[in-house]
Amino acid sequence: MTQAHFRPSHPILGVSVAVFRHGRVLLAMRTKPPSAGIFSLPGGHVEAGEELEAAALRELQEEVGVKARIVAFNRAVEMITPGPEFRRHYVVLSYVGLWASGEAVCGPEAAEVLWAKPQELDRLETSPQLRSVVESAREILRSKNLI
Numbered sequence: 001m002t003q004a005h006f007r008p009s010h011p012i013l014g015v016s017v018a019v020f021r022h023g024r025v026l027l028a029m030r031t032k033p034p035s036a037g038i039f040s041l042p043g044g045h046v047e048a049g050e051e052l053e054a055a056a057l058r059e060l061q062e063e064v065g066v067k068a069r070i071v072a073f074n075r076a077v078e079m080i081t082p083g084p085e086f087r088r089h090y091v092v093l094s095y096v097g098l099w100a101s102g103e104a105v106c107g108p109e110a111a112e113v114l115w116a117k118p119q120e121l122d123r124l125e126t127s128p129q130l131r132s133v134v135e136s137a138r139e140i141l142r143s144k145n146l147i
Contacts, residue, residue, distance in 0.1 A: 026066060
């Protein structure tokens with residue numbers, strides 16, 4: 001058995017947004033790794049020279065057609081994907097947002113979208129850290145008296 005290597009040889013930087021509307025959080029079933037085939041927060045890669053919040057809002061719009069207002073930074077999430085020949089290391093910076101406009105639609109990277117009540121997350125197949133990321137996002141909104 002050969003040892004797996006990382007490709008690329010450095011972490012891949014991504015962003016996501018926990019967007020809330022009427023007490024529900026926006027989820028997307030991803031079509032591409034990481035988390036393909038399961039629900040996670042809308043997001044994606046940061047492009048070189050792009051500011052992080054701008055990247056998060058761009059990815060949200062591209063992936064599900066929604067616009068939001070960023071309220072705060074939430075937390076960083078790491079994912080290291082296993083593989084027989086190579087592995088990837090993702091670092092995703094997650095933000096908290098409030099819905100501004102647009103109806104959630106499926107895009108090329110979202111097979112399904114839904115607005116879920118936080119207590120419904122246990123019934124869905126989700127990315128490993130989604131529940132804790134959503135809960136910390138809700139705490140941030142509560143601390144700012146936004147929910």
